[in-house]
Amino acid sequence: xxxxxxxxxxxxxxxxxxxxxxxxxxxxxxxxxxxxxxxxxxxxxxxxxxxxxxxxxxxxxxxxxxxxxxxxxxxxxxxxxxxxxxxxxxxxxxxxxxxxxxxxxxxxxxxxxxxxxxxxxxxxxxxxxxxxxxxxxxxxxxx
Numbered sequence: 001x002x003x004x005x006x007x008x009x010x011x012x013x014x015x016x017x018x019x020x021x022x023x024x025x026x027x028x029x030x031x032x033x034x035x036x037x038x039x040x041x042x043x044x045x046x047x048x049x050x051x052x053x054x055x056x057x058x059x060x061x062x063x064x065x066x067x068x069x070x071x072x073x074x075x076x077x078x079x080x081x082x083x084x085x086x087x088x089x090x091x092x093x094x095x096x097x098x099x100x101x102x103x104x105x106x107x108x109x110x111x112x113x114x115x116x117x118x119x120x121x122x123x124x125x126x127x128x129x130x131x132x133x134x135x136x137x138x139x140x141x142x143x
Contacts, residue, residue, distance in 0.1 A: 009125065011138035016124040019136060020094035023074055029067035077130040085109070086123035093120070 078095065081087045088109070092100045100108075106116035128136035 006140040007125075008138040008140050009121075012128045012136060013121060013124045015136040015138060016128040016131070017094075019074065019131060020090060020124075020127070023071070023095050024097070026067045026070045026074070029063055030071055073132055077127050077132075080130045081123065081126050083119075083123070083126070085119055086126055089116070089120050089123050090127060 074095075078087055078090050081090070089105060092105050092108075093102070102113075102116065102120075106113055109116065111119070128134070
């Protein structure tokens with residue numbers, strides 16, 4: 001067992017991209033105010049504040065808590081990136097309400113396209129290492 005195992009770079013990058021692309025969905029879930037649900041018969045399901053919550057209300061509350069935890073984990077990992085260029089690339093590409101296209105990002109940064117993609121790859125790998133203690137990392141399988 002090695003201290004730093006070889007990782008499958010492509011699979012790890014794909015995991016990081018997938019997680020970062022989930023960010024806007026987690027934001028929508030976390031921001032959901034938990035209003036009453038309109039049922040198929042066009043009646044509102046009560047929140048049942050004085051008694052045990054109904055299943056949909058209970059699920060909504062659990063989803064909101066889970067979403068807030070996932071948002072916090074993503075933000076913590078991005079904030080923990082050592083290189084500010086990496087943080088900026090990931091924020092602008094994945095975390096803004098209106099994510100920017102690659103061309104707009106590397107033009108704003110005044111760097112070449114090649115350098116941008118190299119730094120983007122490094123940022124994704126660093127994010128994968130930090131997110132939930134490396135859960136996104138995929139080790140190479142030896143044949």
